[in-house]
Amino acid sequence: MSQYHDPANVTNPEHAEHHIISPATYIAVFVTLLIFTGITVGAAYIDLGILNPIVALAIACFKAVIVILFFMHVKYQSRLVKLTVAAGFFTFLILITMTLTDYMSRAWGLW
Amino acid sequence: MDNVSVATQPHTHEEHHHVSLPQHRHHFETEEQQREAGTFGMWLFLLTEIMFFGGLFFAYLLYRNWYHDAFVAASNQLSIPLGAANTAVLISSGFFMALGVWAAEVRKKGLLVLFLVITTVLGFIFLGVKYVEYHEKWEKHHIPGAHFDISEFVNPQAYGLKEQPLAPDMAAKTQIFFSLYFAMTGMHALHMIIGIGLLVWLTWRSYRGEFSAGYVAPIEYFGLYWHFVDIVWIFLFPLLYLINRHPGQ
């Protein structure tokens, strides 16, 4: 039976070693997050035209990704967990894009 | 980034026998299976949170594009120093939460309790700042509803603001911005309050030494929740506070 529940069985996509992330990593992530918070505030004061919201969102996405990967340990989780996280954001994108097909092409819309 | 790979179980892979720790539930074959099931379940719960906030984020996206001018004017009423400071507070809180998970994993009870207390205190600070911000909106009649006042947006000069005046019908749309502002930050704050309640409970249990003997699951799962709340704020801050801070456009 143990062959099916072998903790060392790293070939199982649903399984991953339990990693302990060191405080040094956490500090690096923390400092990065603070720096990028500063950058996003600064960027808002510069007129970049259409790029303003894009830059703001790109920075927010970057911050979210490093929180997910390190603070939330996803980098060291099984492929199953990685896929789950991706599935969540994918469904959110479906909600947005498919709803936008209506709002962006309405004859009477305000877009 | 030297990440140490240490098994949390008190047994090595060679001698792979069943350990019966008190936290081990009978219907799981191994504790490994139990831990991975828990993490996976927690992530599925966070998926529902993504979709829950997702609806609000879509509403924001829609109305920001429909009523861009109103959103800019209303957004500029929010205080960047308070918002940015609060972002830093929340990120710090998340950082100490992550350290808390680490402390539990390396079984340092004192550090674990300390980090959890700091996390809680920072959470309270965040909510305190939020209260100050909400109170200011109350005084300025920027709370949507019967007492909502658009005069500041129709005639900003009278209030000493360097904003472009908005036509009354567009100025009325600032109410949508503030509705979404309160709905989103309010929903976020509600998650914080629930989280702080759980934190107090977990701190008490950590103080009793429940999570410093190899059993870290509740700390780990709560950490995931707390970081998720951080992520929501990481998006809320630029979307609500930083729409357009370069006047004259």
Place this chain on the structure above:
Amino acid sequence: MSAHTIVNLPDQRTATMPKRNYINNEDGILSWLFTGDHKRIAMLYLVSITFFFFIGGAFAGLIRLELLTPQPDLMASDTYNKFFSMHGIVMIFLFLVPSVPAVLGNFLIPIMLGAKDLAFPKINLLSWYLYWIGGLFTLTALVLGGVDTGWTFTTPLSTHYLNTHVVTAAVGIFIIGFSSIFTGLNFIVTIHRMRAPGMTWFRMPLFIWANYAASILMVLGTPVLAISLVLVALERTIGIGVFDPTKGGDPLLFQHLFWFYSHPAVYIMILPGMGVISEVISTFSRKRVFGYTAVAFSSVAIALFGFFVWEHHMFIMGVSNYSALVFSLLTMLVAVPSAIKIFNWAFTLQKGSITFETPMLYAFGFIGLFTVGGLTGVFLGALGMDIHLTETYFIVAHFHFVMVGGMLMAFLAGIHFWWPKMTGRMYSESISKLAAIVTFIGFNMTFLPQFILGYLGMPRRYHAYPPEFQVLNVLSTAGATILGVGYMLPLLYLGWSLKYGAIAGDNPWQATGLEWQIQSPPLTENFTEIPVVDHDAYDYEWLEHKTAQEVTTVG
């Protein structure tokens, strides 16, 4: 084994119930209310959803009674509005969504996988309590005076024009949503992490695949319903304006969010039913399900496509024409995996050793009625037809064919199929076959006329109608009466069988699932020893060889 039946009951003179099983393992009401056992929670759910089914059914009866005559003579128009709203809310959120997953799924998924319980037993119990709290809120709204928004809570009707207990009902549905999320979450984790050794993904019964797909929809869809209801409640209580056109809001935004859940929700309702049908068809034709992999993936495909089609509920609501075109095309796509299932069931029957036990009769009912319901769905998905048919009785008939003719038939098929396993007792075959036939006849008499009524232009949600529609309406009401009898019968004879039914034995149908290889009713821990699976699902040869060296678990 006779040629006409595969029922294989033990010798009734010597048959005994297992001494120890999950039902008599502990005594007292508290042992049920605080149980972590998935089988007991399933039974709690069974009682609860049956209760709400008959409440919803009573409203349906009153609606049909009012529609017996063209004049509004039984109830006032707003009373009628409340009745059809409560009928929809109770039937959808309190019966259809939890029916197969929370009862049969809860009972069977761990056993079919070879696990001792679901991954999170306490959360499973919590979901049942949340179900009841939500149910009580709904009943409160009902007692206080009802809701008349329809089950769709369409804005701005629900936010601005009605003075009924919308918020109470919305809170109720919000809480039931959590119950549904927790059920789905539990299933997904269990299916991923709790499979017995050797139980690979493609050895799982198709019932598990179907519930897995439905669970994904529960987890990803339900929160969007939650947020849309929160916004409706906020709109009503403090007027936040997000759905209020006078403040710049868009009422259609509500519908986008609402249908983003509520369209996948119909797949939450139907997919587990399809899983039941796969099991039943295979067992009673004694053949492996034809195209196992295709049927398994079609469940996942339905779940995935389910997220891309919601706007077809809004074609006449003022959405963009181009967008409607896209959604109409995508809607057609869902027909493909549904058809794969129907065709594969048909091929499973081909050259099988078919016998006509009660579950099989219900399953045949499902296939016929679901096919009609599905094909009329294609009518409604077509843009031009939809404009003519939507908001008429055609659409009422369509979704009752899918939901009642499909899902309820599947639920009854499943209940009849697994009843011997759940209770250890067998019901009377002749009367249950009669009930299946009565249900089928009653159903068709009720809802086929409604297709015609809708095609002729009778709108839904009105308590009065022009006299020329009366003949068909009388037919429909008469059919509903027969249907009501068809639903009462199982309640009676299944209740009767609890005490007087023949002892069923471990495997009365000679089915292959793991659940049939253990005692009925099962032990609390399901298996005395965790099974090692070395054969595919629906492997009847394996079963034949196994029966020779049957090991019965002693209690």
